[in-house]
Amino acid sequence: MRTPIPTSLYIHIPWCIKKCPYCDFNSHEINGSLPEENYINALIEDFKHDISLFKPRLIDTIFIGGGTPSLFKGESYAKLFAELQKLVTFSDDIEITLEANPATVELIYLAEYCKLGINRLSLGVQSFNDNLLKKIGRIHSSSEALAAIKAAKNAGFTNINIDLMYGIPEQTLQDGIKDIEIALNLPITHLSWYQFTIEKNTYFSKYPPVSMPEDIAENLEKLAFKLLKNANFKRYEISAFARENALAKHNMNYWTFGDYFGIGAGAHGKLTDPNTKKIFRTQKTRLPKSYLNQEAPKLIETKILSSQDLIFEYMLNATRLEGEIPFSLFKERTFLDIALLNKALVKAVKKNLLKLTTNGFIVTDLGRRFTNNLQMEFLT
Template sequence: MPEINDLLPLRLPPLSLYVHIPWCVRKCPYCDFNSHEFAAGEHIATHHTTGTEPDGGQLPEVDYVDQLERDLRSQLPWVQGRKLGSIFFGGGTPSLFSPAAIGRILDLAESLVGFHEGIEITLEANPGTFEQAKFAGYRSAGVNRLSIGVQSFDPLQLRNLGRIHSGSEAVTAATQARSAGFHNINIDLMHGLPGQSETDALRDLQRAVELGVEHLSWYQLTIEPNTAFYSAPPVTPGSEQIAAIQQAGRAYLAEQGYSRYEVSAYSRAGLASRHNLNYWSFADYIGIGAGAHGKFTLTESGRIIRTQRTRAPRDYLALGCGMGEGGLEFPTPKVSEVAPAERPLEFLMNSLRLTAGVPADTFPAYTGVPLAALAREWASLQAMELVAPIGPDIVTTPFGYDYIDEILQRFLRAK
């Protein structure tokens, strides 16, 4: 890798915003996200509370949005005049928050940072009736893309996964979202579930396609540390069965007009998630909320930094409290630097997930590292037909796309 004196000037990439809402009704046994249970039927506080976590049946919605505002304000110096191209509300279950709270967050983001025309604004929602009643409110607040966490339509698999909705509720959620004015809907589905056959997996896909959704996130169940499944793992299909499911599912989705643009993401023409594309293109994003991560390019100093907030909602809500006049001071997030030697691998770990790759000129522009730094390993991989020649794009071959981990290992060893 080149010495620091050999680095090129950095170019500001596009900017997105990620908002983390950490609460959910029930923690799913496969979930390793930063989510914390909030019992169904409990009250959401629409006023300031005295506590720093759900207490007495109240989710501190107003206090949390106040803290999100301070969080966003603390990171404004890193925005550097850019406007937002996409916003993503993730969790947890963001649809536990009221449309008024989501609208207030969007108003703050627009006034403090600004929106590009046609900004994509996604909110994750669960199919329960509690969320369905609010779909029209979210649409009025400015959300224009809904991501519904279905995972499966099969009653047995829903029980296996610890989900609290039924298959019929999932169908109702998608149809009600359409009625509420959403013209860009994603459904999350899993495959490789306990006892799942190829026919079962294709049936789930077929039901999603019949709903006419524009985007599908179809990903394999993986057993992650610090989850209930890790402590008591279910019996899942073997590798040959998984491969057969994936091959059949990809063929079916292609026949139905869904293009695979990322490892587990499929969309109708022109409707790939802009937020996903921004992330996988090694662009920048603001992260606000408990446990949220961010990435910023600082062109004046030639640095690339990553940010992280504390994970526990109680600790996040306590940050900055009682400091300064009115308690409005808010410490900046934990910051770490992406060293020049780390940048090529980080860039490739993101960009190679995209089936179309990324423009080659973004590598030196977004990393500050000359393209020549890739030359030796890339030539070796090209000889094995794993990657295409570097031309207008940096991209794997269709064959090499199934061996991304092996490609990245080559660059990891060369680091």
């Protein structure tokens, strides 16, 4: 009997206090009062519609992202979870992650989240340098970030991630190393460490700051990787480092091409019909005002992925991972024959971007350095 494809749920909360100049996510500054109750009701209706199309299934992980999900009260999430569990079953060891802005969390609210079953907190720290935080438009300070991490631990969270960026405008190598050193002395279990990039349709794309020189960024990476390894933070994905048993299960499901429902304004999903072996991409209406309109459909696109779509999307995710990627996983998640990868695999191996093993492949150091080039090998 075929093993069911693991399924996650992504919930998007689209509002924030202030839009960061580098942010290209579907986030919108609060204008007036927050329509919290109406939005929770809309999420419930959204999920009901998805379930009517793609059938109930066991939910292994939930990720509440944004925007700033910590703007919503615990009672709102309590109502949402109660209604969701009337429609689907949560696994016994479900991982539920909530993203939070250090400026919007307090001990009392964190304790509420924890009691609800939210068992993983992800804090958008970005840096512990106040000057650099101002440069990238963050509304919190270093002291608020440290206080938020302490409050999370005191509230009962034992699984805490922080996001940090490097290559921030005017950041020095020493600044970047100091951020890592501070992080390693905190009660966190996971670190997401991203390189600062200028994305399209952002404030910084119109008024680009001077980024860190590439040679300094590469030096910083080498030094930081060594520090993290020595502190028993294992790199298991391009930007993800975890202590033992603290890998982000939700993100691992993305990277191993599992299924996920996506509800909320602008949310995307990827869902498999095991009977027809068709794999769908779903997309919800982007603007919060339109999403809240009860008369308008929330699901604006359902696309069946072609074989070429599946090959590229699978490899786009799988090549982010460290270690061996088994060939068997490709067939399990795409229903395609591994032979369809042969031509691109051979080319990638010849360019020393991949190394073949008996049962799969591993991204080489060169492939990791030029991940985009590696992924493009599977586009055509």
